[in-house]
Amino acid sequence: MPADTRTHGGALLGSEVRVLFRRWRTWAMLAALATIPILMAVVVRLSSEPPGPGEGPPFLDQVTNNGMFVAVTALVVTTPLFLPLTIAVVSGDTIAGEAGLGTLRYLLVAPAGRLRLLVVKYVSACVFCVAASGTVLLVGWGIGSALFGTGEATLLSGDTIGVGDAVVRSLLVGAHVTICMLGLAAVGLFISTLTDAGVGAMAAVAVLTIVAQVLGQLEQLAWLHPWLFTHHWLSFADLLRAPIVWTSFTENVLLQAAYVAFFGALAYGRFSTKDVLS
Amino acid sequence: MTETATLADEADEADIDPADLAIATTGLTKRFGHQTAVNGIDLAVPRGSVFGFLGPNGSGKTTTIRVLLGLAAATGGSARLLGHDVPTELAQALPRVGALIEGPAFYPFLSGADNLRRLDSADRYADPATRDQRVARALERVGLTHAAKKKARAYSLGMKQRLGIAAALLTPRDLLVLDEPTNGLDPQGTREVRSLIRAVAAEGTTVFVSSHLLAEVAQICTHAAVMHVGSLVAQGSLDDLRGTGARVVRITTPDGDLCRVELARLGLEATGPVGEVTEPTTDEVAVEAPLADDGPAAEDIVAALVRAGVRVRSFDVDRPSLEDRFVALTGEGFDVAR
CATH class of the missing domain: 3.40.50.300 (P-loop containing nucleotide triphosphate hydrolases)
Structure with missing residues (x-):
């Protein structure tokens, strides 16, 4: 044993998050996500007629009343494809990327510890999930308030809400979307332990996202739908009623937790016994 | 093995x-x-x-x-x-x-x-x-x-x-x-x-x-x-590895064949056949022979060679180099990939 037995186990997570945000790729993805609310807000602002009720993406008709709803609309628009793509890149790269660079062997002999490294990698992928949906939310709030101001908006239930409530509601939608991505990140972590090619893992995660959504649209597979990690991805509507209906939100939390537990265990099972030959 | x-x-x-x-x-x-x-x-x-x-x-x-x-x-x-x-x-x-x-x-x-x-x-x-x-x-x-x-x-x-x-x-x-x-x-x-x-x-x-x-x-x-x-x-x-190789006598001389004959008389078997004594040639040759640990002393070999008229230009008793040993052990050059 080393003479100094004090441990500094937390340093690796700090380092991991720093490395994540030192990459141009991370910032490029966040910038790309930020363009969605900007594009939407600018297009609505420049069009001569405001979008009518039910036209275009959900709540688009509300953004002229309260600009903060740009954030909600943008989150809803990015959830099926754009957001999960960025999560696929980050989570697919976790282990496979290190293996590809060859740095995995040096982290392991440091020694980082295989379980510790896996947990740190997953937590940093979760940090990116928060950063990604947070970017859409904040940019949406900013550009929406700037272009449309913040007034009263009408909810799906017909109630009108003020600015404070609009902030809470859009935060809730942001939280829901973030939680939706946590299960996907766990799937990505597992796939990442299977290969030394980061790009391959990223592509596989992205393909899975699309396959799950396609399966979710096939009525013949209705029995399978509640088990798909994409099942609640667009179940945000209940958060925009008064009073809020929490059913799908909590169901989603449980579903994502199950995915994290299952694929986390698979990832550990695979990674703890893997021969690191890269 | x-x-x-x-x-x-x-x-x-x-x-x-x-x-x-x-x-x-x-x-x-x-x-x-x-x-x-x-x-x-x-x-x-x-x-x-x-x-x-x-x-x-x-x-x-x-x-x-x-x-x-x-x-x-x-x-x-x-x-x-x-x-x-x-x-x-x-x-x-x-x-x-x-x-x-x-x-x-x-x-x-x-x-x-x-x-x-x-x-x-x-x-x-x-x-x-x-x-x-x-x-x-x-x-x-x-x-x-x-x-x-x-x-x-x-x-x-x-x-x-x-x-x-x-x-x-x-x-x-x-x-x-x-x-x-x-x-x-x-x-x-x-x-x-x-x-x-x-x-x-x-x-x-x-x-x-x-x-x-x-x-x-x-x-x-x-x-x-x-x-x-x-x-x-x-x-x-490293000493162990070197030591396991037998010593070698290495002589350079113009009188290669005469040298071989004389070495054979001393009980040392030169590498290559021991030929007839011929007219001394001007070309220098290197003669090598393994030297057992109970073989004659180096100075006695030189003295015997000189007495027999071998023009000894250099004389050396050497252990084989590590490189030689390792090539012998691996049966191939050191750079060769499998």
Whole structure:
């Protein structure tokens, strides 16, 4: 044993998050996500007629009343494809990327510890999930308030809400979307332990996202739908009623937790016994 | 195979206490499918030694190192690293081990110093309070202080190699495992690495250095082992390894045939046939003959040759070079890949 037995186990997570945000790729993805609310807000602002009720993406008709709803609309628009793509890149790269660079062997002999490294990698992928949906939310709030101001908006239930409530509601939608991505990140972590090619893992995660959504649209597979990690991805509507209906939100939390537990265990099972030959 | 037996016996005679071994393996085996990369090797690396782990490319050196460091699981046999069982007690051994494995690897978008900080933060026994200081010291030791803030992608191959060695020196180590540390280095860089290894060894660190180029490490090693197609064919101190070869008498003379005849009279069998004595030729030839330990003294051989009229231009009694020994053991040139 080393003479100094004090441990500094937390340093690796700090380092991991720093490395994540030192990459141009991370910032490029966040910038790309930020363009969605900007594009939407600018297009609505420049069009001569405001979008009518039910036209275009959900709540688009509300953004002229309260600009903060740009954030909600943008989150809803990015959830099926754009957001999960960025999560696929980050989570697919976790282990496979290190293996590809060859740095995995040096982290392991440091020694980082295989379980510790896996947990740190997953937590940093979760940090990116928060950063990604947070970017859409904040940019949406900013550009929406700037272009449309913040007034009263009408909810799906017909109630009108003020600015404070609009902030809470859009935060809730942001939280829901973030939680939706946590299960996907766990799937990505597992796939990442299977290969030394980061790009391959990223592509596989992205393909899975699309396959799950396609399966979710096939009525013949209705029995399978509640088990798909994409099942609640667009179940945000209940958060925009008064009073809020929490059913799908909590169901989603449980579903994502199950995915994290299952694929986390698979990832550990695979990674703890893997021969690191890269 | 007889060679291994002989050397193993010698090791037994030396009676090395297992606790004095930095690396000890028993029948260590690693198979990939049907291919046996490492075949039942018994390594014994004494603490405080500079141990050359030699063998042609593809002879199983890197695989052995990966198994020793817990990166790959052994198929059979057992291993101990600094007295700790591999892989169950690796977490206790690894903080005291610095390693360069199959070439350096870095995050290209981080600077040299940031790469070292990153690896240091993965070691939970490394104190963050002294991190910057230790990173600066490690960079200084390998002569990279000027490039500390440069992105790793802008490093040359030689600089990356040195940065890899710096990473292995981040904290005080009991064992340094260097896999082909001179790869990609120019002769000057190779000399620098050798002197760095000497300095580290002088501090009491055991250095386990693998190479396919014997000449690059032979002069700094105290011990060596030779791998060939996954098996250990020789192991021991450098003197042991040299000593197991018979002495050779080497004479250069214009009177080759006369010399051979005279050597035969002394009981030494020159390599090549002993021919008739012919007119002395002007061309010089080299005559070699193995000299048994109970053979005539060197001065008596020279005297006898001169009396017989052999014009001796040079005379030498020599043990075969390590290079010759290793080529004999591996049955091929040192550079040859399997």
